Amino acid sequence: MPELPEVETVRLTLLPLIKNKKIISVDIFYENIIKNASVLEFKEKLINQTFLDILRFGKYLVFVFENSFLISHLRMEGKFYLKHNENKDIHEHVRFYLDSGETLRYNDVRKFGTMNIFSNISLTDLLKIKPLNQLGYEPFDPKLNSTYLKNKFKHSNRPIKSMLLDQSIIAGLGNIYVDEVLFLSKINPLKKAKDINEEQLQLIIDSSIDTLLKAIKLGGTTIHSFSSDGISGKFQNELLVHTKNTCPICRSNILKIKVGGRGTYFCPVCQKGKGDAI
DNA sequence: GCCGTCACCTGTGGGC
DNA sequence: TGCCCACAGGTGACGG
Numbered sequence: 001m002p003e004l005p006e007v008e009t010v011r012l013t014l015l016p017l018i019k020n021k022k023i024i025s026v027d028i029f030y031e032n033i034i035k036n037a038s039v040l041e042f043k044e045k046l047i048n049q050t051f052l053d054i055l056r057f058g059k060y061l062v063f064v065f066e067n068s069f070l071i072s073h074l075r076m077e078g079k080f081y082l083k084h085n086e087n088k089d090i091h092e093h094v095r096f097y098l099d100s101g102e103t104l105r106y107n108d109v110r111k112f113g114t115m116n117i118f119s120n121i122s123l124t125d126l127l128k129i130k131p132l133n134q135l136g137y138e139p140f141d142p143k144l145n146s147t148y149l150k151n152k153f154k155h156s157n158r159p160i161k162s163m164l165l166d167q168s169i170i171a172g173l174g175n176i177y178v179d180e181v182l183f184l185s186k187i188n189p190l191k192k193a194k195d196i197n198e199e200q201l202q203l204i205i206d207s208s209i210d211t212l213l214k215a216i217k218l219g220g221t222t223i224h225s226f227s228s229d230g231i232s233g234k235f236q237n238e239l240l241v242h243t244k245n246t247c248p249i250c251r252s253n254i255l256k257i258k259v260g261g262r263g264t265y266f267c268p269v270c271q272k273g274k275g276d277a278i
Numbered sequence: 279g280c281c282g283t284c285a286c287c288t289g290t291g292g293g294c
Numbered sequence: 295t296g297c298c299c300a301c302a303g304g305t306g307a308c309g310g
Contacts, residue, residue: 075304110287112304158281175303261283262303
């Protein structure tokens with residue numbers, strides 16, 4: 001399930017493969033992937049456009065063309081492949097034919113991924129409209145500090161885990177990494193956001209940066225099916241609590257509960273705190 | 279405004 | 295062996 005490190009890995013892997021290549025045709029096999037345009041409009045805005053760059057904002061990929069931006073969210077299982085042959089995978093939903101003779105394929109088993117196309121707009125203006133204007137700061141952004149989080153959290157009764165998953169507060173963290181960050185910060189995922197003190201907020205920020213940088217370095221996490229151009233990440237070997245049975249610190253049994261509808265792993269001993277429900 | 283729930287999807291695995 | 299069903303999860307929409 002692509003989170004910030006996985007999306008960054010896709011960006012880094014894909015960019016040298018498609019940069020300066022022109023789209024000569026587009027096939028769409030599942031129209032619901034395209035959210036803000038008809039199939040015809042989508043094709044018209046991309047054909048004869050050249051890939052200039054790939055940017056990333058949170059978990060969104062932004063393909064940069066001369067006159068357009070294609071915003072792609074991989075959601076749960078979206079993947080991009082560059083292929084030469086014509087064989088179509090059952091889960092292939094969009095195909096971009098390039099002037100190099102290759103094809104860029106978008107593959108998504110659960111069809112959750114989205115694509116939005118924007119034309120004749122500057123990057124500055126693109127950042128001012130949905131979906132990119134909904135994003136909070138990334139952990140690497142200096143503006144994401146304990147004061148910022150304190151202001152966001154101070155009136156909230158929601159569990160800290162739900163708040164960290166909220167992309168309008170912190171952009172880029174997903175279910176796996178939030179579990180890891182809370183374990184490193186020794187904070188119970190059910191603890192109310194307003195009860196997190198300033199020292200713990202700083203710990204959350206520091207742990208988020210450390211975890212994400214390490215994951216990017218290892219090419220992300222491959223738990224189920226994530227990959228970019230067929231490459232698998234190695235961060236799953238470094239996970240401390242997510243999908244684990246035993247705490248690596250105190251050897252207690254890791255508990256699995258639901259928080260905000262999400263499967264949540266934590267150590268009830270290392271992550272014990274006032275107000276905990278477990 | 280805040281917060282919880284549901285829908286979107288399909289492969290997987292457990293139970294019968 | 296085969297069928298059924300719960301579950302996985304990021305995000306947006308919706309309702310209380």
